[in-house]
Amino acid sequence: MNDAETLRCDVAVIGAGTAGLAAERAARSNGASTLLIDPAFDGTTCATVGCMPSKLLIAAAKARHAVDLADTFGIRVGDVRIDGTAVLERVRHERDRFAESTRKSIANIPKSIRITSKARFAAPDRLLLDDGRTIAARAIVIATGSRPVMPGPFAALGDLALTNENVFELKKLPGRLAVVGSGAIGLELAQAFARLGVKVALFDKADRMAKLRCPRVHAALQEIIERDVDLHLGVEVTPHKQGDQVRIGWTGASEGDALFDHVLVAVGRPPMLDGLNIENAGLELDDKGVPCHDRATMRCGDSSVFIAGDVAADLPLLHEASHEGAIAGRNAAAWPAPVRIDRYVPFSITFTDPPVVSIGEAEEDGAISGTTDFTDQGRARVEARNEGALTLYAAAPDGVLIGADLVAPAGEHLGHLLAWAIQQKMTATQLLKMPFYHPTMEEGLKTALRTVCGATPIALPANHDSGSPSGA
Numbered sequence: 001m002n003d004a005e006t007l008r009c010d011v012a013v014i015g016a017g018t019a020g021l022a023a024e025r026a027a028r029s030n031g032a033s034t035l036l037i038d039p040a041f042d043g044t045t046c047a048t049v050g051c052m053p054s055k056l057l058i059a060a061a062k063a064r065h066a067v068d069l070a071d072t073f074g075i076r077v078g079d080v081r082i083d084g085t086a087v088l089e090r091v092r093h094e095r096d097r098f099a100e101s102t103r104k105s106i107a108n109i110p111k112s113i114r115i116t117s118k119a120r121f122a123a124p125d126r127l128l129l130d131d132g133r134t135i136a137a138r139a140i141v142i143a144t145g146s147r148p149v150m151p152g153p154f155a156a157l158g159d160l161a162l163t164n165e166n167v168f169e170l171k172k173l174p175g176r177l178a179v180v181g182s183g184a185i186g187l188e189l190a191q192a193f194a195r196l197g198v199k200v201a202l203f204d205k206a207d208r209m210a211k212l213r214c215p216r217v218h219a220a221l222q223e224i225i226e227r228d229v230d231l232h233l234g235v236e237v238t239p240h241k242q243g244d245q246v247r248i249g250w251t252g253a254s255e256g257d258a259l260f261d262h263v264l265v266a267v268g269r270p271p272m273l274d275g276l277n278i279e280n281a282g283l284e285l286d287d288k289g290v291p292c293h294d295r296a297t298m299r300c301g302d303s304s305v306f307i308a309g310d311v312a313a314d315l316p317l318l319h320e321a322s323h324e325g326a327i328a329g330r331n332a333a334a335w336p337a338p339v340r341i342d343r344y345v346p347f348s349i350t351f352t353d354p355p356v357v358s359i360g361e362a363e364e365d366g367a368i369s370g371t372t373d374f375t376d377q378g379r380a381r382v383e384a385r386n387e388g389a390l391t392l393y394a395a396a397p398d399g400v401l402i403g404a405d406l407v408a409p410a411g412e413h414l415g416h417l418l419a420w421a422i423q424q425k426m427t428a429t430q431l432l433k434m435p436f437y438h439p440t441m442e443e444g445l446k447t448a449l450r451t452v453c454g455a456t457p458i459a460l461p462a463n464h465d466s467g468s469p470s471g472a
C-alpha cells in the first residue's frame, strides 16, 4: 500500500473530534480505506473542555440552587458551605471519566488508521504530516474544530485571563469573576459560578444575550440572569492587570470599573483553520476564510474535499458536528457521486437555569406568533420555578410551526418537543389535537399554540375543550 514516504487511502480525515470520528466511521462503514489524523487523540473538545465539564459545573450550581429554593417550601436548611475545591475536583473527576471513555473508543479504531500528527494541505488530494510523511487521498475531510478567541488586551493578562480550555482547571473558586461574552459559554458559566457563591459580572458589547431573537423572551432572560449576576450589555470593556488582579473598565450603555480575581473570556470560537495551508486545497473561501460548502453533502465546491463540525462555522453544536461528520464521511466514501442528506432544524439549548432555547426560523413573510408567560403557569408555580417566556412562530395561512424562542422551566424538554414538531412541519392545530397531561410544563405550550390559532383564521381542533384546567 505504501512507499517509504507516502501513505495512501480513499478518505483522510483531519481531526479526531466528534465530527472527525463520525466522518471516519461513516467512510469506513461505507467501504472506504481511511486514515484519521490528530496530534493528540485526547478525547474530543466536548468531553475535555466543552459540553461535559461545563454541564458538570452547572450540575453543582443546580444542587446549590435547590438548597436555596428549599426555603420556599418551608424546608429550613442550616448553614450552607460551598467547598469550592471539592466542587471543582468532582467536575474534573467526572470529566476525566468521560474523556477516558472517549479515548478508549478511539483506541478501538485500528492502529494503522490512527496517525498521530498535524496535517496540512500540499494539494487538494495530498496532505503533509509534521513528521515529514505525505498522505495521498481520493477524498479529504476537514474536521479541525474551533478555538477560543483571546483578544490582545486579555492575552496580556497572562494566567488571570481564562477560557474554556483552562477554567475547569481552577483549584479553587475565585472570589470575583468577570465574564466577557454573553453567548452560550459566558451565560452558562457566569450563572453557574454565581450560584456557587462567586461574585460574577457579565459583560457583552451586544445588547442581546445568546443571540435571542424575541425581545419578550430576551427581557425574561435578562430578569433571570440579573438575579445572580451583575449584567452589563452594550458595553466595551478594557482590562488591565493590577497586582495579581484584573481591573475591568467598561463604557457604553453603562460605565464603571471593578477588580476581579480572574476574567473568563468567552467572546466566540472561530473555526480552526490555522496551519492547514488551506490555500493549497484550491477551494473557494467565504469571508471568514471557511471553505464554501453544500450543507446537504458537506462537499466544498466541486472538489474532493469535505468539511464537518465547528470548522464549518455553521451551527457549532455537538449534534451538528456528529451529523455533519456522518454526512461528510458518507459523501467522501461515495465521491464523486453525491449523497444528499436532510439536515436537522436549527436547534440550540443554552443550559442556564431555566434553559434558553432557539429553534428554526423567527420571522418569515406572514409569520404569526403565539406566546406563553411562565410566571403564572400552573406546574411551574407548583415547583416554585415560575419564570420565563416562550414565543412560537408559525407560517400563515395554515399555522405550520417554523420556530421558537424560549427561556422556561423544563426548557430543554419543551425545546425537543417543539424541534421535533417543527422539523415534521406540524401545524399548531395538529399539536393541539394531541394529549397534554395535567399539570405539566407542557401545558404551557398549549397557551402559545392557541394564540397562534387565535391570530389567524386557523381553526382550533374541533371537539376539543378550549378552556384550561386550573393552573394550566
Ligand SMILES: Cc1cc2nc3c(=O)[nH]c(=O)nc-3n(C[C@H](O)[C@H](O)[C@H](O)COP(=O)(O)OP(=O)(O)OC[C@H]3O[C@@H](n4cnc5c(N)ncnc54)[C@H](O)[C@@H]3O)c2cc1C
Residues within 6 Å of the ligand: 014, 015, 016, 017, 018, 019, 020, 037, 038, 039, 040, 041, 042, 044, 045, 046, 049, 050, 051, 052, 054, 117, 118, 119, 120, 143, 144, 145, 146, 164, 185, 272, 275, 276, 308, 309, 310, 311, 316, 317, 318, 319, 321, 351
Ligand atoms: C465550553 C463549551 C461548552 C459546550 N457545550 C455544548 C453543549 O452543551 N451542547 C452542544 O451541543 N455543544 C456544546 N459545545 C460545542 C461542542 O463542544 C462542539 O460543537 C463540538 O465539540 C465540535 O466538535 P468538532 O469535532 O468540530 O471539534 P473538536 O472536538 O474540537 O475536534 C477537532 C480536532 O481537530 C484536531 N486538529 C486541529 N487541527 C488539526 C490539524 N492541523 N491536523 C490534525 N488534527 C487537527 C484537534 O486536535 C481536535 O482533536 C460546547 C463547547 C464549549 C467550548
Ligand SMILES: NC(=O)c1ccc[n+]([C@@H]2O[C@H](COP(=O)([O-])OP(=O)(O)OC[C@H]3O[C@@H](n4cnc5c(N)ncnc54)[C@H](O)[C@@H]3O)[C@@H](O)[C@H]2O)c1
Residues within 6 Å of the ligand: 151, 180, 181, 182, 183, 184, 185, 186, 188, 203, 204, 205, 206, 208, 209, 210, 211, 235, 236, 237, 266, 267, 268, 269, 315, 316, 317, 348, 349, 350, 351
Ligand atoms: N449549550 C451549548 O450548546 C453550548 C454551550 C457552550 C458553547 N457552545 C458553543 O460554543 C460556541 C462558542 O461559544 P461562545 O459563548 O464563546 O461564543 P458565542 O459566539 O456564542 O458568543 C460570544 C459573545 O461574545 C460577545 N463578544 C464578542 N466580542 C466581544 C468583546 N470584545 N467584548 C464583549 N463581548 C464580546 C458577542 O457579542 C457574543 O454575545 C457557541 O457558538 C456554541 O455553539 C454551545
